[in-house]
Amino acid sequence: MTRINRIENFLIGLLMIAGSIALAINPEESLPVITAIMSVSLWIYGIRMMVYYLTMARHMVGGLRVLFRAILMLDLGYFAMGLTEIPLLYVMLYLAVMHGISGVINMLRVREAIRLEAPSWRLNFFQGAVDVVTAALCLIMIRSTKLAVYIYAAGVLYSGCIRVIQAFRKTTSVYVQ
Amino acid sequence: MQEDFHYYATYCAAYIAGFSHEESLAICYSAQFVDNCSETLLEKIRAPRDAATTQLQLELMDARTDLLARHAITRIWSSFHFLPRDLFAPVKGGKMYCSKYRLICGPNGDLLKETVELARGKSLQAVGIAMHVLADTWAHMYFAGTPSLVINNIDAHFFEMREADGVPVRRKIRFHRNIAAGDDLETGAMIGTPAQMDENSVFNLGHGRAGHLPDYSFARYVYMPAWNGYQEVFKDNPSDYYHAFCQMVYALRFLRGELKEFRTETYDFERVQPYEEEIRTILNRRQPNACADWKAFGEKLSGETIGAFDIEAYQKEYKEAGEEEKPRTAPGMFFDAARAQKSMVTDRIFSSGNLLAGLSIRIGDIGSLKDLRGKKK
Amino acid sequence: MPTENAPREVPTENAPGEVPAENAPREVPTENAPREVPAENAPGEMPAENAPGEMPAENAPGEMPTENAPGQIQYRRCARNVIISGGAVIMFGLWGLLKSVFYYSLNRIDLVNLLAPELSESLRGQGAQVYRIVNTILFFMFLLIVNLGLPIRIYIGRSAAADARGVKKKSVIYIVLSALIGILLVAGFIRSFDAVPISDIPEEVIRGMSPSDVINLTSAASCFVLTWYAIRLRIMRRELDKEGRRPYVA
Numbered sequence: 001m002t003r004i005n006r007i008e009n010f011l012i013g014l015l016m017i018a019g020s021i022a023l024a025i026n027p028e029e030s031l032p033v034i035t036a037i038m039s040v041s042l043w044i045y046g047i048r049m050m051v052y053y054l055t056m057a058r059h060m061v062g063g064l065r066v067l068f069r070a071i072l073m074l075d076l077g078y079f080a081m082g083l084t085e086i087p088l089l090y091v092m093l094y095l096a097v098m099h100g101i102s103g104v105i106n107m108l109r110v111r112e113a114i115r116l117e118a119p120s121w122r123l124n125f126f127q128g129a130v131d132v133v134t135a136a137l138c139l140i141m142i143r144s145t146k147l148a149v150y151i152y153a154a155g156v157l158y159s160g161c162i163r164v165i166q167a168f169r170k171t172t173s174v175y176v177q
Numbered sequence: 178m179q180e181d182f183h184y185y186a187t188y189c190a191a192y193i194a195g196f197s198h199e200e201s202l203a204i205c206y207s208a209q210f211v212d213n214c215s216e217t218l219l220e221k222i223r224a225p226r227d228a229a230t231t232q233l234q235l236e237l238m239d240a241r242t243d244l245l246a247r248h249a250i251t252r253i254w255s256s257f258h259f260l261p262r263d264l265f266a267p268v269k270g271g272k273m274y275c276s277k278y279r280l281i282c283g284p285n286g287d288l289l290k291e292t293v294e295l296a297r298g299k300s301l302q303a304v305g306i307a308m309h310v311l312a313d314t315w316a317h318m319y320f321a322g323t324p325s326l327v328i329n330n331i332d333a334h335f336f337e338m339r340e341a342d343g344v345p346v347r348r349k350i351r352f353h354r355n356i357a358a359g360d361d362l363e364t365g366a367m368i369g370t371p372a373q374m375d376e377n378s379v380f381n382l383g384h385g386r387a388g389h390l391p392d393y394s395f396a397r398y399v400y401m402p403a404w405n406g407y408q409e410v411f412k413d414n415p416s417d418y419y420h421a422f423c424q425m426v427y428a429l430r431f432l433r434g435e436l437k438e439f440r441t442e443t444y445d446f447e448r449v450q451p452y453e454e455e456i457r458t459i460l461n462r463r464q465p466n467a468c469a470d471w472k473a474f475g476e477k478l479s480g481e482t483i484g485a486f487d488i489e490a491y492q493k494e495y496k497e498a499g500e501e502e503k504p505r506t507a508p509g510m511f512f513d514a515a516r517a518q519k520s521m522v523t524d525r526i527f528s529s530g531n532l533l534a535g536l537s538i539r540i541g542d543i544g545s546l547k548d549l550r551g552k553k554k
Numbered sequence: 555m556p557t558e559n560a561p562r563e564v565p566t567e568n569a570p571g572e573v574p575a576e577n578a579p580r581e582v583p584t585e586n587a588p589r590e591v592p593a594e595n596a597p598g599e600m601p602a603e604n605a606p607g608e609m610p611a612e613n614a615p616g617e618m619p620t621e622n623a624p625g626q627i628q629y630r631r632c633a634r635n636v637i638i639s640g641g642a643v644i645m646f647g648l649w650g651l652l653k654s655v656f657y658y659s660l661n662r663i664d665l666v667n668l669l670a671p672e673l674s675e676s677l678r679g680q681g682a683q684v685y686r687i688v689n690t691i692l693f694f695m696f697l698l699i700v701n702l703g704l705p706i707r708i709y710i711g712r713s714a715a716a717d718a719r720g721v722k723k724k725s726v727i728y729i730v731l732s733a734l735i736g737i738l739l740v741a742g743f744i745r746s747f748d749a750v751p752i753s754d755i756p757e758e759v760i761r762g763m764s765p766s767d768v769i770n771l772t773s774a775a776s777c778f779v780l781t782w783y784a785i786r787l788r789i790m791r792r793e794l795d796k797e798g799r800r801p802y803v804a
């Protein structure tokens with residue numbers, strides 16, 4: 001990781017940690033912010049796909065498909081931003097699906113790790129259990145604004161911490177001649 | 178390639194090259210172990226995790242998609258399974274596209290020569306690793322050991338070349354995601370990873386999109402690689418595998434000390450010629466796994482029994498060895514050789530201006546490991 | 555694994571990196587000792603007929619089975635773009651339908667009030683359920699009218715794919731329809747500037763362009779792209795068929 005990557009990771013990580021705390025302080029006012037972030041994320045995804053087409057995918061067989069998808073994503077982002085509100089239901093479903101998938105993958109990892117008698121199965125089990133419980137809570141308490149905000153904020157906090165940690169990780173490969 | 182070639186065929190090549198039965202077993206064991214030495218296994222035997230030579234499917238699915246994870250993936254897969262053919266290949270495009278293009282695997286590149294020379298004078302485990310890398314340059318050509326949609330993608334234009342009444346015909350291959358159903362060699366329904374528009378998705382790593390076809394020695398197929406400007410390529414596995422075998426014999430003779438130099442584009446057809454018909458029969462036989470055939474051939478060659486590959490063979494020995502003894506055990510020597518290979522390939526990729534495998538620092542350029550800082554060379 | 559066949563264990567007295575004595579290259583009987591290999595027999599360069607990538611003659615099923623003449627490569631590129639553009643034409647149509655559904659359901663638009671405000675009051679008197687049923691019926695009618703072009707788009711997309719793959723001989727109708735839809739979309743966009751003086755149009759276009767204008771223009775572009783490639787495909791096909799060199803397209 002170059003120095004610029006490290007600085008970038010560190011600053012973005014700090015921003016994400018601060019943002020997650022700000023979201024959790026007042027859940028009622030944070031929900032519209034979260035839905036706005038989700039909409040803007042879609043739009044940014046569309047822009048990134050467009051840049052990806054222009055820099056790389058245009059060289060690829062069938063790359064035109066990427067261009068059309070990029071435009072669709074851009075419009076999806078615009079569309080989401082234009083809605084007056086995204087119901088809490090869709091936010092909770094989104095969180096439930098994301099955590100559910102992550103939980104299932106972790107449990108599969110546990111099975112593999114146990115089969116190979118690797119000690120990492122405990123950590124994977126803990127992570128998987130947290131994800132599955134979170135997904136279940138999202139579905140059970142689907143009308144709870146506070147829960148939606150806290151879960152989303154926790155996810156942002158976790159990602160921010162990971163970024164900050166990575167900024168300090170030694171990653172250079174050593175070549176012994 | 179799979180166990181039939183990495184284990185049994187490598188044994189045969191080593192024996193033909195002049196190694197003894199025991200040496201050939203050590204070499205072929207290491208060659209196959211490259212496909213099994215994952216971080217999960219290393220954790221289990223408390224071995225250094227940076228010696229990993231492969232990643233399990235679940236490790237890949239679990240991996241993050243950030244920059245560091247991509248570096249780690251590229252280091253492993255480019256070093257052991259998709260050795261780049263030409264790190265300076267001429268190509269038009271942006272920096273990132275050029276970097277990925279230059280990681281495309283192929284035989285007879287400069288890195289192959291360095292890989293073989295790196296194993297000279299080292300342990301039999303190092304020889305085994307070099308043979309695995311060499312063999313895979315033939316099977317996995319046209320794919321890259323880094324997650325990349327624009328390089329590793331394939332589309333519906335994928336045909337197996339069959340013969341009907343002596344006339345070559347194209348039969349369409351259909352890829353599906355039903356692992357339980359497996360590959361159906363008769364109908365052409367093969368497993369492949371799902372199409373993912375995400376450039377850095379692990380589903381776009383290596384030849385995942387083409388499933389097991391590159392690893393079947395009998396397969397002959399035509400398709401359009403994503404990077405080839407709508408041109409078709411013909412992948413003739415029986416011919417490629419035969420070349421891989423003959424090149425392995427040549428490389429093994431060099432590593433034994435019999436030959437002074439290892440050159441690319443060179444094959445020991447002469448030494449293999451007495452066995453050519455038998456080998457080609459094995460390669461052309463339409464079966465998903467040729468272990469039995471290669472085993473029988475190897476046992477006929479040496480007159481000895483070749484035991485099945487046992488992943489647990491050395492684990493107890495390694496776990497119970499003291500810290501000072503560990504490097505002298507078979508796994509210990511394997512891990513040393515793996516790290517040497519990985520660091521060499523990473524260094525070459527980095528030195529070519531390609532950052533996809535991350536940064537590399539040469540130990541000769543700094544005072545000691547304690548002086549290591551995360552800076553560019 | 556039988557112990558007599560277990561891979562050789564490395565004796566611990568040997569340093570890592572050295573080849574242990576008992577693993578040194580086996581002593582070859584003198585009659586088989588490696589001799590100085592005469593130059594003409596040294597493992598050397600590959601004879602041309604066995605160069606990597608080419609099949610040795612005894613295994614070759616005939617000529618190299620790839621179709622890489624310049625015309626064939628261009629044909630495949632064209633065919634692939636026809637298939638993709640056809641898919642895009644369908645995709646934009648479906649997206650339009652989805653957008654209508656999401657927009658009206660998420661924003662809870664009261665169609666009765668919007669379209670017939672005078673009816674709204676009398677319907678409310680009939681009860682909330684009746685009001686909801688009428689709203690729903692109006693919603694589906696509205697969807698149908700706004701998305702009338704969807705079946706046509708699906709026809710265009712499927713015909714384009716079949717034509718490009720050479721599965722069926724397709725008439726030019728889908729090409730004409732594709733061009734027509736593109737023209738209608740552009741005409742609709744231009745019409746929105748009817749009341750704007752010509753000199754102000756460039757500024758008004760930039761200021762007034764909404765996201766749906768962008769998607770409509772892109773949808774029009776996909777129709778024109780399809781038309782262009784489909785015509786080129788037919789011209790190339792005719793030339794290649796004369797030479798009997800039309801390539802496979804999957």
